[in-house]
Amino acid sequence: MMTIKPTRPFTLTFIAITLLEMLGDSFHIRVLHYGCKPLIMALLMLYVWQFCRAIGFVSYTRWLFMGMAFALLGDVLLMIREVDLFTPGLGAFLLMQLCYSVAFLKSIQTAGQKIMGRWFAKSAIFFGLYLVIFLVLLRPAFAGKPTLEILWWPVVLYAICLNTMGILATQRLGLPGYNQVVLGALLFILSDSAIAVNKFLHPFAGSTWVVMTTYAMAQYLIMIGMMQQVASQVPET
Numbered sequence: 001m002m003t004i005k006p007t008r009p010f011t012l013t014f015i016a017i018t019l020l021e022m023l024g025d026s027f028h029i030r031v032l033h034y035g036c037k038p039l040i041m042a043l044l045m046l047y048v049w050q051f052c053r054a055i056g057f058v059s060y061t062r063w064l065f066m067g068m069a070f071a072l073l074g075d076v077l078l079m080i081r082e083v084d085l086f087t088p089g090l091g092a093f094l095l096m097q098l099c100y101s102v103a104f105l106k107s108i109q110t111a112g113q114k115i116m117g118r119w120f121a122k123s124a125i126f127f128g129l130y131l132v133i134f135l136v137l138l139r140p141a142f143a144g145k146p147t148l149e150i151l152w153w154p155v156v157l158y159a160i161c162l163n164t165m166g167i168l169a170t171q172r173l174g175l176p177g178y179n180q181v182v183l184g185a186l187l188f189i190l191s192d193s194a195i196a197v198n199k200f201l202h203p204f205a206g207s208t209w210v211v212m213t214t215y216a217m218a219q220y221l222i223m224i225g226m227m228q229q230v231a232s233q234v235p236e237t
Contacts, residue, residue: 014043018216025208037079040216041072044223051227060106064226067099090158097161104168107229115171123170127163141200162192176232177225184221191215
């Protein structure tokens with residue numbers, strides 16, 4: 001079985017880019033913010049491309065890569081402050097969630113496994129309960145405000161897709177990279193929840209650092225976890 005452990009230079013470069021992006025955003029250094037934010041996903045995409053090019057793309061890695069491309073688009077749209085691009089940015093990340101969900105589902109099928117009804121139900125209850133509680137808490141921020149009311153149902157749809165991605169991540173039980181993918185999905189939900197709290201409920205100090213740290217870790221872990229499954233399917237020579 002091949003190994004997919006990232007090299008130290010790669011990991012340090014990824015951390016450095018993320019830190020520089022957060023510093024640029026926090027201190028309004030545009031060259032850092034605009035220059036580094038797209039590089040977060042671009043670096044992960046380059047890693048996946050190089051790895052899969054050597055051994056071949058499979059169905060779930062294609063969907064993963066497509067989702068990463070939508071994440072890159074969402075990052076670019078949301079980093080622009082001169083124009084309000086929250087809605088198209090939300091749409092890009094919604095497409096990312098759908099692509100990741102399909103990637104997780106196809107990774108299960110490729111391994112010859114099936115989703116277990118009881119485990120699926122337990123995961124659905126956990127994520128569904130979180131979804132309902134969060135939307136109930138979020139709803140008053142939108143009610144009676146015409147400029148926000150129009151965003152309510154897109155936000156609801158996005159939250160459903162986000163938690164569906166989390167549910168499907170947990171269904172890869174027993175597959176290589178399972179823990180990394182599940183932790184990545186949970187961190188992604190935490191990151192997006194922090195965005196919603198900061199934007200709609202109560203702005204808080206250090207929101208950039210909370211959102212971007214959890215987001216970068218989420219994307220990194222999901223990518224590494226999925227690549228571990230790819231590596232496990234390469235025959236030994």
